[in-house]
Structures are given as structure tokens and as C-alpha cells.
Amino acid sequence: MNGFPLRNGVVIAVVATVLLILMGSTFAVVPETRQAVIVRFGEPVRIINPYQPGEKFGQTGAGLHIRMPFTDQIVWIDKRIQSVEMDRQQVLSTDQLRLQVDAFARYRITDPLRMYIAAGSEERVSEALRPILGSSLRNELGKRQFAALLSPERGAVMDNIRISLNRVARQYGAQIIDVRIKRADLPDGTPLQSAFERMRTAREQQALTIRAQGAKQAQLIRADADAKAAEIYATSFGKDPAFYDFYRAMQAYNVTFGSNARGQTNVILSPDNDFLREFKGR
């Protein structure tokens, strides 16, 4: 009576474990984000949840799937868009300028079976794509002038690279969605330094021009002011030049000989002087 429930319990546990293992290797839950290739003794027999353009979530092949226990293996393949980053490349443009380029490509495995046969695993796909991305980038950019890389023409360059990369990717069951340049920089050292030097001299020149322009404008402002003053004087004084002559002479005498004048002044007057006309007491 003591041993019986224990043995019973052990039996139940063993059966449950076996059932669990059996269920685990029979049923497979395929999520929306993955595709699966069922491989039986090394031979792919079935594809579950393959990518189809424009499919709706919930109506894809994702869900519970049954397979032959123990004989069927599942190879999981990501269904989402993935990225492959290229190592930094030195690119030489046709006008002999060097550029350091970082680029990335986005792809999706659209043919899991082909991918499994050609590459075996997802890592190998990106490993295979990476050097090809690099070389097609070098080829395509090497045909252009440096300035083209900074122009809207860049889009066309990228399309060419995408097309040529896609040709290779298709052999691995992948589809290239786009290729983009992440960075395109002048390499460190001489090219970068000479670009800095060019910028510096350009700014210095700009600074000189600004100063010269300022001086010129200042001169114009002064000249305008002089002209305007002359005009004001002429309009006013021109009404009676003779009186102006007298008026201005009086002012000038006052300044020249007046109490504020510098220096000692001695005046020798002749009695014929107009000022002394009444002096004689006519």
C-alpha cells in the first residue's frame, strides 16, 4: 500500500515526460516572423510560412504545424527584413578623389528552400552578400566623379548597385530591398586636411571681403553725407552770395582772431580802415 501509489506516480511521470517529448517533436509553433524548412534526413521536404508579397498577418502559414517526430528537423529562417552592413570601403572616383564609404543593404529571404540549399544558414547569406556589396559599390562609384556622389544622381547609383546585388542575392533566395550609403567621408589624413585648408582659406577670403565691403560702404556713407551737406549749404547760401561772403567772413574773423583763437594776435590798423572811419571825427 505504501509502494503502490509511488510506483503509480513514477509511471505517470514517465508517461507524461514521454508524451511531452513526443508532442514537442510533433507539434511546431511557427511564429509570424519566421519561415521554416522541414528537413527529413537532410532532405528538405516542406516549407512552412514562406514569405509572400502583400500577405496579411493572420492569414499566413504561421501557426501550429505537425511534423514526423524525430525524423523531421526544422530549419528556422527569419521572415523579416534584415540588414547587412558593409565594411568601410575606400572608393576612388574618376577624378582621383578618395572617399570612405559605409553602406548597408536590406534584404529579405523570399525563397527559404533555395536559401537552405545554397547557403545553409542566414549568417552565410549575409557573409556572402557583404563582399559583393563592397565590390559592386566600388565598381559603381569608381565610374563616377566625386561630385556625382553628392548630387541627386546618387539615387541612380544606388539603384544600379541594388540591381547588381539583387542578381547575386537571388541565388541565395534573398531579395534586396534597398542599398544605401550610410556615410561617405573624406579619409583621414591629407584629403581631410586639404579640405579643411580649403574651407579655412575660403572663410579667410570671405572675412577680408566683408571687411573691405564694410570699409567701402562706410566711405560711400561719408561721401553721401558730404554731398548732402554741400547741397544744404549751397541751397541756403546761394540765395545771396555777396551776403554769404560777408556773413562767413565775419564768422571767420571771429574764430580766427576771437577770444578763443590760439596764439597771440597783434593788429596794426591804418586810420583808413573802414572800422576807424568815424575815428577821425569827421
Add this chain to the structure above:
Amino acid sequence: MPGGGDRHSLWFWLAIGVATLWLATTSVHRIGPQERGIVTALGSFSRTLTPGIGLTLPAPLERVKVIDVEEIRTIDIGATGEGEKLMLTGDQNIIDLAYSVRWNIRSPEMYAFEIAEPEKTIGEVAESAMRAVVATVSLDDALGAGRTMIEQQVRERMQDILDRYNSGIRVQGIAIKQADPPAAVNDAFKEVSAAQQTAQTYRNEAQAYAQQLSAKAEGEAAAFDKVYAQYKLAPEVTRRRMYYETMEQILSGLDKTIIEAKGVTPYLPLPEVSRRAAQVPSVSSTQGAGQ
């Protein structure tokens, strides 16, 4: 077997308790107002839970992934302190840019199922779009007036690319936090603003001169006009009066010598006169003689 029955019921109630707890935690989901719950039934997408209490079958039959769709997330690129982020502009100059991308999730289903590494993707797309746009503008635009335009264009371009990936991401905006010339040429750029200041100083000085001169001219002209108006009324008298007044004013403060003899050449050893003047500080005696 009363003891066995007790134990049986204990196990029974324990099992019920665990099962209830299990049901409660995996089939009742509280979805906050800013959240959506993606329900997958054995891996296959089933439905999206909207805010409120959502009921599902217990795990592992149905699973829920809660995604915050309203939260604006930020990715900083070229953040200050991690070195310069140099970019080539359209006129082949170099600029140091730091900016941030604000984004949220427009479609939680797409976000959950379409893109392998969303954050990294956004960062890469942002960098690529930013460089593409900066490569079309001049350095001066990127440093100053063109910033808003750049932010706008980068946003549009990023949205376009991310839509092509079916990423379910909405780019809310780009903020350029810093747009500077590279440190290596910064001095030359400062020189330009110094030159602008100098030029402005030149202009200001000239303006000041112009205003001064103009005021002086107007004042003098106005004074002349006023005097002239009076002069016109009685020309001869005014003229004489002005003459006498001026002479009086001048001659009253001066040494005067009047030579009366006719026919004598009015020659004086002038050095002698000035020496005498220097020796005698007070001029009252000579003034007296003059009178």
C-alpha cells in the same frame, strides 16, 4: 480514508488555485490607453487588443505582446561628446552635425513582424537620409537658414524609406541639435563673424559722421537763413551792425596799434612786438593806449 481524502482535496484545491492564477495572468490583459496588444494564437497573428481589459485564451495557446504606440521615442545621432560627426555638404565642405530622430509606432502589427532590428534600422535610415539631404545643400544653408528645410526633407525621406520596409513606424520629426563647422576650421569661421562686426563698426562710424555733418549743415544753413531774412529787411544797417559787432568783439581782446602817419610804410619789426607782448603778460596798458 479520511486522511487520504484530505490530502486529495488539498492537492485538488492547490491545482485549482494554480490553474486560476495561470488563467488570470495569461488570459486577462490590461492594455493601457497608449498601448496595443498583439495576440498570436500558436504563433499566428490573431487580433490586436485595444486599450481596456483584453481577454485571450491562456498561454501557450495565445500570447500577447504589448506595444506602446504613443510614446515618442528618440534616437540621438552624433550626440555631443562622442566625437565629431562630419558630413560632406553639396559644395564639398564639411559640417559637424548632431541631431535626434523622434518616432513612434503607427502600426503595431507591422512593427512586430516586419523589421528585424527596428531601432538600428531607424538609426541607419536616419543617417543615410541626413547625409543624402546635406549633400544637396550648401554649407552656409546647413549652418543657418536651411536647417528647418533639412529637418523637413530628412523626415520625409526617412518616412518614405521606412514605409517601403512596411515598418509601421512614423517619423515624428528630426531635430538638428548642433550644426557647426568642424573644430579644425572653427577659428576661420569666427574670423568671418569678427569681420562682420568690424564691417558693421565701420558703417556705424560712417553713419555717425554723416548724421553729425548733416546736423551741422542744417544748423548752419538755418542760422544763415534766419539772419538773411532779417538782412533782407534792412540790408545796409544790418550789414554795418554785424560788421561793427564782430570787429568790436575781435578787437576788444587784442593788442592794437594804429599808425596814423600818412605816407609811412606801415612796417614794424614784428619779432620785437611779439617779444614785448611775451614779456608783459598784462595787456591792459597797451589797451589803454589804444583807446
